[in-house]
Amino acid sequence: MKDRALHSTTEVSFEVNGKAESLTLDNRTTLLDALREHLHLTGTKKGCDHGQCGACTVMVNGRRINACLTLAVMHEGDEITTIEGLGELDNLHPMQAAFIKHDGFQCGYCTPGQICSAVAVLEEIKANIPSHVTGDLTKPAALSPSEVRERMSGNLCRCGAYSNILEAIEDVAGVSA
Structure with a gap:
């Protein structure tokens, strides 16, 4: 029981670049790591991992945030836009x-x-x-x-x-x- 408390997971659902996503994540997983490691959206970069450089900036519900500073489980139901969601090769933003x-x-x-x-x-x-x-x-x-x-x-x-x-x-x- 003690070990379970240290490694709790939560299912989180959000919309990423217009697509519904549902992940079971360790509660300590940052939004940045959920995007890069679990959804393989590697356009969002891990720079300083301390919120000081902005390389991980994404938009959540239309507002920009540093994805390295927020936990993925905090974004249940949110609309997340990464660089991959802005445009396509033949139709750039x-x-x-x-x-x-x-x-x-x-x-x-x-x-x-x-x-x-x-x-x-x-x-x-x-x-x-x-x-x-x-x-x-x-x-x-x-x-x-x-x-x-x-x-x-x-x-x-x-x-x-x-x-x-x-x-x-x-x-x-x-x-x-």
């Missing part, structure tokens, strides 16, 4: 296409997290969710380089493609880069 157009990557390791975060950033601004640099909370949030930089600050790129990433986001938003 506009953000994926903009990253290619503006060379928003170098080594590419952080790119899936950057793209998922960028998609969510535009939705946050559209929904008028303020950031720490939003100047006037009585007016709608506006897309500006400082807003994008602040909102994307949790996604690190060791190669330094930040200016190209900003151009890609502005392109998708319809703002002149």
Whole structure:
């Protein structure tokens, strides 16, 4: 009985990239490990495994999160979108296409997290969710380089493609880069 308490499992069901998934997981399994190791969605990367780099960014119910910092069992019934769920090879998501157009990557390791975060950033601004640099909370949030930089600050790129990433986001938003 004591051993069972140490290795408890739970069945969790959620929707991943539009597909219903049900897994029996150790309660300590992170969402990142459930996606990568159990569902074989390896686009989401394990970078620091401490929530500091953003390589594992996915969207849960439309909000971006670091998948390494949350347990899979906490997402019962949630809708999860990974980089694999944004577009397909012959039909890229506009953000994926903009990253290619503006060379928003170098080594590419952080790119899936950057793209998922960028998609969510535009939705946050559209929904008028303020950031720490939003100047006037009585007016709608506006897309500006400082807003994008602040909102994307949790996604690190060791190669330094930040200016190209900003151009890609502005392109998708319809703002002149």
